[in-house]
Amino acid sequence: MRCAIVYKSPEHLERVSGFLKKLGVDFNVFPKPTSELEEFDFIVSIGGDGTILSILQELKKCPPIFGINIGRIGILTHARIEDFEEKLEMAIKSFEIEKFPRLNCSCESGEFLALNEVALLGKERTKLIEARIVVDSEEIDSLRCDGIVVSTQIGSTAYAFSLGGPVVDPYLDSILIVPIAPFRFGSRAYVLRGDRVVEIKAKDSIAVIDGKRVVETSRVVLRKSNYPAVFFKRVDRFKNLFYTIRRIE
């Protein structure tokens, strides 16, 4: 069994690699995520949610990820660097995994995968966009705004959360649509079935994918990808999520 270690800062690398050695696990170390990671049996990420999102940007087929949190919040991670050992050992032994859907984002510049969300924003910062929201070929809304976020249920606690959206059960297959700074009297988050196809049209826009990739576009089409993100199972994920989000400062 071969493991890839990806780290954000080298500070904690020795502690993690030493522990894997003790467990008799072969590993390679990556200071930066690459598509080679697809070839490993599992991945240990030392960093925060951002590190995991960067790893996922490189992967279609996703080996199970175990996240060791060195930062503050860590919704996607499994353990803190202070005491990751027991949890990591159990994860490798049981090898229980869980998959979370990613959005396939198709636009003029190509296809991309998002675990959290795709944000369509105006290219110019001082101009509103006129966004049209189309679901399964039906236009359901159009509005002037700073942008539109289309998110998975996992992304409901990422950018969509900052926009006042609901917190969605990580195990409810669904797609959220949340406007950014809608210039009108009323506005709501929309929560759709996970198999809907969502299209957002807006001239002179950029699409930001998981906060990691920016492409120019005037139209994005989002649908559930065949390449989910794969994580080691976290038994307390559900309960812990509701606890964590109230403590974000």
Added chain:
Amino acid sequence: MRCAIVYKSPEHLERVSGFLKKLGVDFNVFPKPTSELEEFDFIVSIGGDGTILSILQELKKCPPIFGINIGRIGILTHARIEDFEEKLEMAIKSFEIEKFPRLNCSCESGEFLALNEVALLGKERTKLIEARIVVDSEEIDSLRCDGIVVSTQIGSTAYAFSLGGPVVDPYLDSILIVPIAPFRFGSRAYVLRGDRVVEIKAKDSIAVIDGKRVVETSRVVLRKSNYPAVFFKRVDRFKNLFYTIRRIE
């Protein structure tokens, strides 16, 4: 095939019954919903969403309902009184139906069914309740508030909507939890998978079921019922919903 007509006001009864006669449909007329309605092949409701909710309070096994709207909004209805004829005729001929989950609400006073929501409120109007929210036996939140609404996806455009909750896809099996006037800095709507069991505990409370029934309680347990609400299919339900809610004045 036997039809039951239930009406809110007798004003439009003749027009509807006359049309059913023309179609050769046998019918009985009910000025008030009763459990006898279970024995009919289908129900025509003349009124608004409230009339349909009153009908559903009387039914476990639910014959398909066709709603003729005589009021303003009508999210649950199929046609307006002004031009219901073609839609009703097509509904009866095709007999295509759709089912929407109801919540089974279990509390000290018995068991009840809700298509939209159960609202737990303080018994005294000037006192906050201390509500504890338990999902699948895990307490996920507790807060001081005027009350808590637990809603189906269909109910996301009813009371939960007034509380700022998201608009949920009518075809996404899910349960919403939305606090009423939470006395704290932050608050969110929670959207859960439809098979979760939600328990709300709060001393000195009343439970309001679909705005139609009020019972005293200190604890309600809500889970998806085996008795869904059954409606004639409405092809444009999805698109129309998003259109309608923006026009609520």
Added chain:
Amino acid sequence: MRCAIVYKSPEHLERVSGFLKKLGVDFNVFPKPTSELEEFDFIVSIGGDGTILSILQELKKCPPIFGINIGRIGILTHARIEDFEEKLEMAIKSFEIEKFPRLNCSCESGEFLALNEVALLGKERTKLIEARIVVDSEEIDSLRCDGIVVSTQIGSTAYAFSLGGPVVDPYLDSILIVPIAPFRFGSRAYVLRGDRVVEIKAKDSIAVIDGKRVVETSRVVLRKSNYPAVFFKRVDRFKNLFYTIRRIE
């Protein structure tokens, strides 16, 4: 100089009265607020914000109040029971006071004074009200909702806060209007100049004054009263407010 002590529970009475004796201050003790309190030079309230609101319900002309908090939040209080002594002594010595406007609420049943807010609610709990909002004789909005809160700036951290309203500078003379559970797509808090006259009309309603008094009505007129609430000055009131409201759990 004569002081009135009003207490919520007798538990801490001895500690407070003992300290006043030591300071050589004459006092009378009131287990319940009465209009006699108007005759005293100042009032010490042992309780929470609710105790102070109850006292204010009895007073037109208001002697300066010093609040000793025995509960949790205490936005209106000056000190905690654990260490009130120094602050109370300084308050009495300097006798610096500040005044905050109260709303005069005029309705069919008479006139009332509110430091925080007047909430107009439907008399029946399962029915929406149709509220019309009139400011300086101009109707500025009308909507279906559970109720309407009209609040002072001080009340912006009371019931209006639970409804998602803004936090208003305690020294900005202003009136807030915040709807309760508005059944429409959009809704906003309105913040008006403190000298506006606000009228809310809604059939079959009750008015709740500072959470302490309930009267039946169909129309309330609210204007700044000539009888402000008077408190001993709290130097850190402004900064402390913003700190406190984020910690409300």
Added chain:
Amino acid sequence: MRCAIVYKSPEHLERVSGFLKKLGVDFNVFPKPTSELEEFDFIVSIGGDGTILSILQELKKCPPIFGINIGRIGILTHARIEDFEEKLEMAIKSFEIEKFPRLNCSCESGEFLALNEVALLGKERTKLIEARIVVDSEEIDSLRCDGIVVSTQIGSTAYAFSLGGPVVDPYLDSILIVPIAPFRFGSRAYVLRGDRVVEIKAKDSIAVIDGKRVVETSRVVLRKSNYPAVFFKRVDRFKNLFYTIRRIE
């Protein structure tokens, strides 16, 4: 009496200039606002709110502005191009004016004036800023967010409105602080007395002034300017505002 006409598009110029000729008013025409406008007795703006904001960017001392709306909303304008004549004539004859405070925005790059708002945003679009909010030298809040809007009461229906902020009485001298996409559980708009001094600190930021000017900064200080915006009086401004904002689509 000399008038300056500023227009956004030349389409309606003839109609307006023809009418001024008929009234016997001398005028100069400006396809673009410049600081020369300060020398005129009054200004007629043909455009939308954006045109007026562009004019104000050029002015310290502000002659009274009359806005003729050729676009959709027009909160700052006085008449629509379809029927501006009577209102413009009356305005010139009575010459009744009203002044609205502007914010003086001081930062590393200089001093600027804003009628609506100053928005502090992250320089990089994919990174949150860590914003510290200081009022009268006291830090009242700090948070991670996309940005912070500091607005006048007039600006409460501009960018602050898109962020869910309250609608503020145009005649209530006040300053609003509204966060943009705050990444935490709770968040509120703050409404302060108009004479407060607000400082926002955030590394690697840009300040956007009235949506018209962008400067790099890491700290802005905002206080009421001595150079208000001056408009011809609009008698129905208050009532019309509440009507208009509900109709923004």
